[in-house]
Amino acid sequence: MSFLRADLAQLKAYVSHPGGTTAQQVDILDTNESPYDLPLALKEKLANYYTEAIATNRYPNGSHHRLKSLIATYASTSAHLTTNFSEANISVGNGSDELIRSILIATCLGGEGSILVADPTFSMYRILATTLGIPSITVERNPKDFSIDLTKAQAAIAQTKLPPVKVIFVVHPNSPTGQCLTDAEITWLRSLPENILVVIDEAYYEFSQQTLAAEIVTRPNWLILRTFSKAFRLAALRVGYAIAQPTVIQALEKVRLPYNLPSFSQQAATLALENTDYLLGVIPEIQAEREHLFTELQHINKLHTWPSDANFLHTRLKPIDQPQEQQLAHLVETLKTEGTLIRHTGGGLRISVGTPQENQRTLVRLKNFVKLLP
Ligand SMILES: *Cc1c(COP(=O)(O)O)cnc(C)c1O
DSSP: OSSOOGGGGGOOOOOSSTTTTOOOOEEEOOOOOOOOOOOHHHHHHHHHHHHHHHTTTOOSSSSHHHHHHHHHHHHHHHOOOOSSOOOEEEEEEEEHHHHHHHHHHHHHTTTTOOOESSSOOOOOHHHHHHTTOEEEEEEEEEETTOOHHHHHHHHHOOOSSSOOOOEEEESSOTTOOOOOHHHHHHHHHSSSSSSSSEEEEEETTTHHOOOOGGGTTTTTTTTHHHHHSTTTTGGGGEEEEEEEOOOOOOOHHHSSSOOOOOHHHHHHHHHHHHTTHHHOOOOOHHHHHHHHHEEEETTSEEEEEEOOOOEEEEEEESSSSSSOOOHHHHHHHHHHHHHHEEEEETEEEEEEEEHHHHHHEEEEEEEEHHTTOO
């Protein structure tokens, strides 16, 4: 169809849980959500709010004042700030995916810039850039510890074939591999010129308890992304946020859709922040389960598993430098028919930490599969 952009022909629509499964009971461990639903008491509060306080004929609040102010306080506490962030430091999006798109629109659109990522990493940066016709430059990571090849990254910034690099996206800790940024990487990011926006995606902050949010105070070219989709158990309701200096926030606010966040979602995120202790009370269990799963995976001889600061683990078949995509695809399909969904990505497997029962089933099914390998 000639009215469509020619370059869209190469793109595929994003599918989560591709292919489905016929298993009766399914352990969803391929999307890094919390294994726990919102507690019933909070769902009932939300339901009451919906009945009593939301007029569905009215547009939602498009300024997000109350939510932004709660986020500013939460983010300031996490960064141990003496002077708190204010609403002017926060923008909220329909998931952090929307914010990623806003960042790209505000920086690179119209041939003005390229983005830089280090593979393997979260695929959405490149996917969204491509849909906007924005070029991406990809550098490698060290295959042993997934640290970024900083020499290549520095060279990529100096390139002159593509529009200049305007944004660098890093995940802290990285998905799908699980590690926080190293000291060398942080030092390098700090050394970048102010005409490059440094986006630190802290989607897994609550699991790692490591944040660079305090850097925002002194760095006009840094932005922290966070989400309610993981530790706060609100993936279904799509709320993410950005922390940055007011000039960057104002740019994001200019390019976003006016009513980007439904009233119900705003209220759910508000309620989550009013109940952080309750909701985040399971984080120590998830961290302990991650360590347990890590130890058990290490005992599987045919697998190499990396330590993780997030709520998922990255593992590969040994030897890790041999092609294994076909075997991994077969493994993922086999586990799927048994009722465990895990993700084949970034040259390995990404396994979300679930409930203790789910993790136990994952281990049994993985062991059974690798036992049959030659
Ligand atoms: C899950 C995840 C997000 C969250 O995206 P939402 O759109 O907020 O659900 C963001 N960044 C990374 C790296 C993630 O893994």
